[in-house]
Amino acid sequence: MPAGEIPPMGLGTWQNTGPRCADSVETALEAGYRHIDTAQLYDNEAQVGIGMERSEVPREEVTLATKVWVDRLTRNGVLESTAESLKNLRTDYVDILYVHWPGGTYSPEETLSAFDELVDDGRVRHVGVSNFTPALIEEARRHSQHPIYTNQVEMHPLLPQDEMRRYCVENDIHLVAYSPLARGRALELQEVREVAERRGATPAQVCLAWLLSRQNVFPVPKGTSRKHIEENIGALDLELTEEDLGDIDEIEERKRLISPPSLAPW
Numbered sequence: 615m616p617a618g619e620i621p622p623m624g625l626g627t628w629q630n631t632g633p634r635c636a637d638s639v640e641t642a643l644e645a646g647y648r649h650i651d652t653a654q655l656y657d658n659e660a661q662v663g664i665g666m667e668r669s670e671v672p673r674e675e676v677t678l679a680t681k682v683w684v685d686r687l688t689r690n691g692v693l694e695s696t697a698e699s700l701k702n703l704r705t706d707y708v709d710i711l712y713v714h715w716p717g718g719t720y721s722p723e724e725t726l727s728a729f730d731e732l733v734d735d736g737r738v739r740h741v742g743v744s745n746f747t748p749a750l751i752e753e754a755r756r757h758s759q760h761p762i763y764t765n766q767v768e769m770h771p772l773l774p775q776d777e778m779r780r781y782c783v784e785n786d787i788h789l790v791a792y793s794p795l796a797r798g799r800a801l802e803l804q805e806v807r808e809v810a811e812r813r814g815a816t817p818a819q820v821c822l823a824w825l826l827s828r829q830n831v832f833p834v835p836k837g838t839s840r841k842h843i844e845e846n847i848g849a850l851d852l853e854l855t856e857e858d859l860g861d862i863d864e865i866e867e868r869k870r871l872i873s874p875p876s877l878a879p880w
């Protein structure tokens with residue numbers, strides 16, 4: 615894997631809480647996942663930490679990401695939130711720390727200089743932003759000493775994010791695709807189902823392989839059961855043809871699923 619690269623398949627954990635979450639994380643690491651995505655908001659960091667500790671995979675092999683919620687984006691809020699996250703996650707550092715949304719107490723100067731402090735003292739390896747537009751990333755870059763490493767945005771066959779992807783490729787920013795299965799909706803699409811049938815794969819694998827065929831895109835599907843977790847990482851072995859990819863590209867329906875009115879910058 616090239617230096618600075620994110621593992622190709624990540625595990626999403628939103629709405630996976632309690633002991634089940636620890637099991638999912640442990641199962642995912644056993645199945646070969648090396649990127650785990652959580653957030654302060656998800657109320658599961660302690661379970662993620664237990665799952666990571668239970669697995670045999672060395673900490674340094676895993677890209678562990680968490681996010682600071684919008685009510686804690688002042689300097690003190692960022693430092694306190696991250697100290698709590700690290701304690702819950704049972705680790706000394708996270709690989710990516712995200713600004714969860716560019717709203718609430720977010721201030722480019724104050725928030726990003728607190729993120730810089732955390733990078734400087736080794737508690738965070740990379741600065742991430744989530745739900746940012748290119749203009750907001752440009753602003754963030756002017757206020758951050760360290761590079762903006764990732765933007766995590768909703769991306770799936772109903773929201774292909776072509777413009778964002780071009781911007782990220784041009785500016786050397788990893789694009790982490792959240793809700794890559796459109797929270798289950800993409801699995802019902804006729805075009806996705808037809809490609810799945812042709813390839814002897816599942817609809818989830820087709821969505822993920824379509825995302826992976828895009829340069830610089832790193833999906834983080836949520837999977838709770840062993841069945842879903844193993845099926846989803848199986849997408850790494852599925853190679854779609856130009857015809858398959860074209861059929862997904864031609865889906866005309868557009869749908870954004872996550873857009874809280876008080877936070878969404880679009």
Ligand SMILES: NC(=O)c1ccc[n+]([C@@H]2O[C@H](COP(=O)([O-])OP(=O)(O)OC[C@H]3O[C@@H](n4cnc5c(N)ncnc54)[C@H](OP(=O)(O)O)[C@@H]3O)[C@@H](O)[C@H]2O)c1
Pocket residue numbers: 625626627628629651652714744745766767791792793794795796797798801816818819834835836837838839841842843845846872
């Ligand atoms: N930064 C942000 O603001 C933000 C916003 C939303 C999401 N995220 C991140 O992105 C992750 C993924 O997004 P998401 O959870 O919204 O949605 P998603 O990954 O698109 O879809 C998850 C849903 O699909 C089901 N599923 C998973 N694998 C499947 C399979 N192989 N076959 C059939 N169904 C399958 C899951 O069921 P089971 O749970 O039963 O496996 C769950 O109901 C989140 O967990 C979170 O880490 C970030």
